[in-house]
Amino acid sequence: MTHLLPRRALLAAAPFVAAPSVLRAQTQARLLVIGGGFGGASAANFARRTYPWLEVTLVEPKRHFVTCPYGNLVLAGTRQIGQITHGYDGLRARGVRVVHDWASGIDPAARRVRLAGGETLTYDRLILSPGIALRWGAIEGYDEAASEIMPHGWVPGDGAQTLLLRRQLEEMPDGGVVGLAIPANPFRCPPGPYERISMIASYLKRHKPRSKILALDAKEAFSKQGLFQDGWAQLYPGMIEWVPANRDGRVTRVDARERVLETEFGTRHKVAVANVIPPQSAARIAIEAGLTDQSGWAPVNPLTFESRLAPGVHVVGDANIPGPMPKSGYVANSTAKQAVASAVALLRGEAPPEAVYFNTCYSHVGEDYGISIVGVFRPNAEGTAIAEVTGSGGVSPRGPLPEQRRLEALHADAWYESITKDMFA
Ligand SMILES: Cc1cc2nc3c(=O)[nH]c(=O)nc-3n(C[C@H](O)[C@H](O)[C@H](O)COP(=O)(O)OP(=O)(O)OC[C@H]3O[C@@H](n4cnc5c(N)ncnc54)[C@H](O)[C@@H]3O)c2cc1C
Known part of the structure; x- marks a missing residue:
């Protein structure tokens, strides 16, 4: 042609x-x-x-692409998997030859x-x-077979991992503990695990209010931390415990059959549902x-x-x-x-x-509660590295701002709508 x-x-x-x-x-x-x-x-x-x-x-x-963005809302039960699944007919109509x-x-x-x-x-x-690829074995005992018991939900594929985690949340008893293992940087979507904690909490609050979330983290700080923690205190008081690396939060071993997450210093946490997000590579x-x-x-x-x-x-x-x-x-x-x-x-x-790159990452903390972080980036003058444009970035303001949170949740929906159109024509 x-x-x-x-x-x-x-x-x-x-x-x-x-x-x-x-x-x-x-x-x-x-x-x-x-x-x-x-x-x-x-x-x-x-x-x-x-x-x-x-x-x-x-x-x-794949003939259908299930997005990671909004996958956490499927866990909350406020979106269905079909609403985040896209096909390639639009690209074909645009004249792209699509080979599956x-x-x-x-x-x-x-x-x-x-x-x-x-x-x-x-x-x-x-x-x-x-x-990305998940680095199977980087956490001892966490391989592909273990992910069928302790889902990662980080490379959604056909959506099966997200749906498995959702089913496990539905089946766990009220009063159970949901354990998360969160990796060190760099990894896909820095705020993603914390939006996930929020969306699991949103589901538990409505359906299993005596349950708890134990988030074991290989880091000591995370993206939009103050905003997330403000939201957790306001919406889910007493439900979420976040354990950073310096308080023995790094998970180094799992026992999938026993549903145990084991940390660097040997603490064994038995949980009802485990979501393990392992270290990653290209x-x-x-x-x-x-x-x-x-x-x-x-x-x-x-x-x-x-x-x-x-x-x-x-x-x-x-x-x-x-x-x-x-x-x-x-x-x-x-x-x-x-x-x-x-x-x-x-x-x-x-x-x-000339290049300029943009990022806005919205996260849902509650149903009508959105927060965001923004950045604008350019290659430096020597063309050797990328740097954030001075004064360009920012995060949502802190404080009790219900109208701002409600609007940011709506902006997040609009962002999802427009980026998926920009991808799938
Ligand atoms: C829970 C969660 C929430 C997120 N929320 C947001 C958000 O709100 N906002 C945001 O901006 N980002 C978000 N992200 C991050 C976002 O999903 C990723 O950054 C983005 O998907 C990266 O795009 P990509 O093209 O690199 O990879 P993908 O989007 O994963 O696409 C890679 C594609 O390559 C295909 N592929 C792999 N190997 C081959 C091969 N050998 N041959 C042919 N095809 C191949 C795969 O099948 C796949 O379809 C989130 C991520 C997660 C996990």
């Missing part, structure tokens, strides 16, 4: 004496996207909308990707957004393709998101090392657009566009 540039763009490009590879980029260029989640779907939609002459192929094994398969190998030198089903795809530029395909360093994450150029280890491959979303930006869906969406625009510029032999 050949996509010709619009006449206006061709005229604009006329005085440019192009090398063959650049010329090819202007008339027919192949952008391959691996991963149809927050980074990948955003990239595919943005690429076709902004550069309709680009040939865009998206490789994603696993990418099983990347050859950056030959610009080729092998699929598990046997097909081989070639590309001019690759956008890779495969998300997804397997990024590691196997040699795109990650010893940290387990992929180093990238802060302007283009091109891998520092493999030219022609732009790694976006949670799999990369994002400097001070959080591993969030919003950041995956924002940086995916810069990666696509940079890929196109480089194919045209032009300089990548």
